[in-house]
Amino acid sequence: MHVVYMIFIISLGFCLSDDGHEMEEFLKREYSLSKPYQGIGVSGSSHWELMGDSIVTADQVRLTPDVQSKQGAVWSRIPCNLKDWELQVHFKIHGQGKKNLNGDGLAVWYTKERMQKGPVFGNKDFFTGxxxxxxxxxxxxxxxxxxxxxxLATVGNGTIGYDHERDGRPTELGGCNAMVRNLKHDTFLFIRYVRRRLTVMIDIDGQHEWRDCLDIPGVRLPLGYYFGASALTGDLSDNHDLISMKLYQLTVLRSKQEEEEEEEEVTIPSVDNMELLRNYYEAEGMSGIAIFFTVLFSMLGLFLLIVVGLVVYGHWNESKRKRFY
Known part of the structure; x- marks a missing residue:
């Protein structure tokens, strides 16, 4: 089945297109992580470096064990200077905790900073990338x-913090639910960045089919950042295992006009419609307040109607008694 899946992925790369633009993909081994993980964490010649509680086994890079208060990561030593790329991540999340009694999660990064511990799934907050x-x-x-x-996906410029209390909603570009824990089959994450468009898909159902998760145009990411993966546990825990990260260079045919539009060098990560997203979340917060006051005034109105009704009924009952004398 693994062979069939790899043939499917390779053939898929030659027939996929982006808005009518033909693409070819080429595996870049210097930016990829896969078995047998030779020299990771012990050899200076390795392209990857371990951090924190992560360990390498024969079958995976375990970012965290199923133990409380652990964090680990693996980072590429080589900055990536590819304009268009596609990252396919093979991972596994499993543990003893039951539903909603596990945590906290796994992250895949393309950032300016590397090898810095922190609260955002084992990486630093206020990241750039x-x-x-x-x-x-x-x-x-x-x-x-x-x-x-x-x-979910987020782009940071070094000044935006990750809101843990709201699970990253204020800075979220988009997302989807993904039931990935304790599955018997393989689970994959697909991240594509081409022509300043970010696409994320998942393959978690064991059917070897990608499912759309998010597709955001106008994402501007600088060259020369580092790929990495990290994970974090707190009071709750899980095994967060990374089996492989395979990076493909995409060759995209562009028109002369497109080439001229993309000549401007990107130095700070940004998203063209980020303000619209922020306004959406602010409106979402206001809608909650509006709902609260709507319910409150509805209850007050109902109470007032009941009081008026009781008063009217009392007057009517009094006048009725008087008619009998």
Whole structure:
């Protein structure tokens, strides 16, 4: 089945297109992590470096064990200077905890900083670059619109913090639910960045089919950042295992006009419609307040109607008694 899946992935790369633009993909081994993980964490010649509680076994890079208060990561030593790329991540999240009694999740990074511990799934807060998170524990009490585990993407410019209490909602570009824990089959995450468009898909159903998660245009990421993966446990825990990260260079045919439009060098990560997203979340917060006051005034109105009704009924009953004398 693994052979069939790899043939499917390779053939897929030659027939996929982006908005009518033909693409070819080429595996870049210097940016890829896969078995047998030779020299990781012990050899200076390795392209990858371990951090924190992560360990290497014959079958995976275990970012965290199923133990409380652990964090670990693996980072590329080589900055990536590819304009268009595609990252396929093979991972596994499993543990003894039952539903909603596990945490906290796994993150895949393309950032300016590397090898820095922190609270954002084992990486530093106020990061600069792209983070794609597989969040397995809901911190926000009212998460009606979300089913966890949940996959989301965020772009940071070094001044934007990750809101743990709201599970990253204020800075989320988009996301989808992904039931990835304790599965018997393989689970994959697909991240593509081409022509300043970010696409994330998942393959978690054991059917070897990609499912759309998010597709955001106008994402501007600088060259020369580092790929990495990290994970974190707190009071709750899980095994967060990374089996492989395979990076493909995409060759995209562009028109002359497109080439001229993209000549401007990107130095700070940004998203063209980020303000619209912020306004959406602010409106979302206001809608909650509006709902509260709507319910409050409705209850007051109902109470007032009951009081008026009782007064009217009392007057009517009094006048009725007088007619009998």
């Amino acid at each position: 792209l983070g794609v998170f597989i969040d397995t524990y809901p911190n926000e009490e009212k998460h009606i619109e979300r089913i966890f585990p949940y996959v």
